[in-house]
Amino acid sequence: MKMKNRVTEIFNIKVPFIQGPMNALTNPEFIAAVSEAGGLGIMGPNAGNAKVSRSPIETTERMRVEIKKIKQLTDKPFASTIMVSDDISYVTYIVDMLIEEQVPVVLINGLLDKALFDKLKSHQIKIIFRPLTPTIQNAQAAEQMGADVFVATGFDEGGTVPERVIGTFSIVPMIADAINIPVIAAGGIGDVRGVRAAIQLGAEGVYVGSLLIPTIENPAAENVKQYIVDSNAEDLILFRTLPAYYRSLPGKLAKELEAMDQEGASREEIAQHMGAGRNMRLGMVKGDTENGYVSVGTGISPIKEIRSVQAVIDDLMQDFVEYNSKNP
Incomplete structure (x- = not known):
């Protein structure tokens, strides 16, 4: 090669x-x-x-x-x-x-x-x-x-x-x-x-x-780093939002967003509840993985x-x- x-x-x-x-x-x-x-x-x-x-x-x-x-x-x-x-x-x-x-x-x-x-x-x-x-x-x-x-x-x-x-x-x-x-x-x-x-x-x-x-x-919270290490792609939650989709590791907010999607809420309604960058910062920088969310891709499985x-x-x-x- x-x-x-x-x-x-x-x-x-x-x-x-x-x-x-x-x-x-x-x-x-x-x-x-x-x-x-x-x-x-x-x-x-x-x-x-x-x-x-x-x-x-x-x-x-x-x-x-x-x-x-x-x-x-x-x-x-x-x-x-x-x-x-x-x-x-x-x-x-x-x-x-x-x-x-x-x-x-x-x-x-x-x-x-x-x-x-x-x-x-x-x-x-x-x-x-x-x-x-x-x-x-x-x-x-x-x-x-x-x-x-x-x-x-x-x-x-x-x-x-x-x-x-x-x-x-x-x-x-x-x-x-x-x-x-x-x-x-x-x-x-x-x-x-x-x-x-x-x-x-x-x-x-x-x-x-x-x-x-x-x-x-990386400036992410230490508990978030460990959460990623301890997780794999099977754990990820996928939900619709604006402009298309998002995925997150499990947490209270992530599960609420998934439930809204499954119950037929609009992308606009899900996006409003999601809180965009504010709640990503809360989850990933502040480490509140319940009230914020932890968005990562499907390639996390090999991280040990x-x-x-x-x-x-x-x-x-x-x-x-x-x-x-x-x-x-």
């Missing part, structure tokens, strides 16, 4: 491991740890902050502070998410700040806007494009607009699950056959076996979130202990590390 690929060359990283931003479940120390381990750490718009701000200016300036902290912790490449909002000022302020701070890579979630792509490309910023639901159409559109890599997310993922029930190992080859830029596999990657399978199916790297939550450096970020990346990327050691 040829281990050298375009992803490491595009982002100037050691191994093709992309960290999911996971919003409040990241902070500068965690992001820097990923980049120092050879992958690409990505900052979410609320990384490192205890409360979410609804002000585009305040959000942007908070992000600037966190970016400066990351730069103090690592000189390796990292990325930032561009928040997609109905308020276009969020995008405008954040993009201008990322250009000013010379952030080398951005993650765009679902916004196909040629002017935005052109602006970033004119400042030599690399673009990762990740739609909520990957399709051949949005993959080809992203490629035409200048995306450097495309994240193909399967139904196996944690967080906001795609609208179409297509697993990771079905979506990856479909997208890889449709575009020429590198494809990154996301959803359900739990160990090196998943990485090897994704590569064989046409991916050139992996995008990982849930596997990094039970790590020493709380490890360092370096250990997780070395495990998943062992083929690439071996290749690089033989081909310095």
Whole structure:
């Protein structure tokens, strides 16, 4: 198997491991740890902050502070998410700040806007494009607009699950056959076996979130980390909500949401009871797994202990590390 690929060359990283931003479940120390381990750490718009701000200016300036902290912790490449909002000022302020701070890579979630792509490309910023639901159409559109890599997310993922029930190992080859830029596999990657399978199916790297939550450096609550270690995919609860589906490990709120779904409540009603990011923060950062929820993907089964970020990346990327050691 040829281990050298375009992803490491595009982002100037050691191994093709992309960290999911996971919003409040990241902070500068965690992001820097990923980049120092050879992958690409990505900052979410609320990384490192205890409360979410609804002000585009305040959000942007908070992000600037966190970016400066990351730069103090690592000189390796990292990325930032561009928040997609109905308020276009969020995008405008954040993009201008990322250009000013010379952030080398951005993650765009679902916004196909040629002017935005052109602006970033004119400042030599690399673009990762990740739609909520990957399709051949949005993959080809992203490629035409200048995306450097495309994240193909399967139904196996944690967080906001795609609208179409297509697993990771079905979506990856479909997208890889449709575009020429590198494809990154996301959803359900739990160990090196998943990485090897994704590569064989046409991916050139992996995008990982849930596997990094039970790590020493992650800001998730310690009881949540242990809860993930002690659980497997059979334990997960799946329910409808806006915009599509969510899954969670069991807890009082998660069971209520499941019951509402089974009793025919609307997606809007379920979403209102779910409490969106507020209750995810309550569950995963504060550790209240009963009144909040713990959203993870189906790849948690192989997780057997709380490890360092370096250990997780070395495990998943062992083929690439071996290749690089033989081909310095």
